[in-house]
Amino acid sequence: AQSVTQLGSHVSVSEGALVLLRCNYSSSVPPYLFWYVQYPNQGLQLLLKYTSAATLVKGINGFEAEFKKSETSFHLTKPSAHMSDAAEYFCAVSFMNRDDKIIFGKGTRLHILP
Amino acid sequence: EAGVTQFPSHSVIEKGQTVTLRCDPISGHDNLYWYRRVMGKEIKFLLHFVKESKQDESGMPNNRFLAERTGGTYSTLKVQPAELEDSGVYFCASSQPPGLALYNEQFFGPGTRLTVL
Numbered sequence: 001a002q003s004v005t006q007l008g009s010h011v012s013v014s015e016g017a018l019v020l021l022r023c024n025y026s027s028s029v030p031p032y033l034f035w036y037v038q039y040p041n042q043g044l045q046l047l048l049k050y051t052s053a054a055t056l057v058k059g060i061n062g063f064e065a066e067f068k069k070s071e072t073s074f075h076l077t078k079p080s081a082h083m084s085d086a087a088e089y090f091c092a093v094s095f096m097n098r099d100d101k102i103i104f105g106k107g108t109r110l111h112i113l114p
Numbered sequence: 115e116a117g118v119t120q121f122p123s124h125s126v127i128e129k130g131q132t133v134t135l136r137c138d139p140i141s142g143h144d145n146l147y148w149y150r151r152v153m154g155k156e157i158k159f160l161l162h163f164v165k166e167s168k169q170d171e172s173g174m175p176n177n178r179f180l181a182e183r184t185g186g187t188y189s190t191l192k193v194q195p196a197e198l199e200d201s202g203v204y205f206c207a208s209s210q211p212p213g214l215a216l217y218n219e220q221f222f223g224p225g226t227r228l229t230v231l
Contacts, residue, residue, distance in 0.1 A: 032217055044222035051217045101159040
C-alpha cells in the first residue's frame with residue numbers, strides 16, 4: 001500500500017535558519033510527489049511537485065525538494081526561514097493516473113522563532 | 115478567477131443531526147474531490163467525481179455519507195445521522211479535464227470545519 005511519513009509533527013526554526021521538513025514515501029509504482037502548505041484559515045496550496053522530470057524541484061516562496069529514489073525521500077528545504085513561512089506543511093503522493101487521488105502525510109507544523 | 119469555495123466554513127451540530135456541506139469547484143473543472151482530516155490524523159481521500167459521475171468512492175467511511183454532484187457543477191456531501199467521529203475538516207478540490215498535461219493539479223478549497231457534539 002502507498003503511504004507517506006512525515007517526521008516531526010512540529011518543527012521550530014529561527015528566522016533566517018535553514019528549514020528542513022522530512023518526508024518518506026512508500027510506493028510500489030513510480031509516484032508523483034507533492035508538498036502542500038496550509039496557512040491559517042486558508043485552503044491547501046501547492047508548493048511544488050515532482051512528476052518524473054528533474055529530481056530537484058523548485059517551488060514557490062524559495063522552497064525546494066529533492067526526489068531521492070534510493071532513499072524513498074522527498075525532503076523540503078528552504079535556505080533561510082521567514083516569519084511568513086509559519087504554516088502547516090503536507091507531503092503527499094499520487095500516481096501515474098493523471099487524475100488520481102492524493103495520499104497525504106500527517107502534516108508538519110512549522111514554527112518560526114524570532 | 116474564483117477559486118474553490120466551500121460552505122459553510124464552520125458547522126456545529128449535535129450527534130444524530132444531519133449536515134450538508136457544499137463545494138463549488140473552479141469553473142470548467144470536471145474533476146471534483148472530497149477529502150477529510152480528522153483531528154490529529156492525515157488528510158484522507160473520500161471520493162472523486164468526473165462531471166456528475168462518481169469515479170472513485172473508495173474512501174467514503176460508511177453509508178451515512180452521501181455525495182452528489184447534480185449537473186456536474188457544485189457538489190454536496192451529506193452526513194446523516196452525524197456521529198462524534200465525523201468531526202473534522204472537510205476539504206474539496208477540483209482539477210481540469212484530462213489534457214496534455216502530465217498531471218492535473220488539484221486546487222483546494224479552505225475547508226469546512228465540522229464539529230459534532
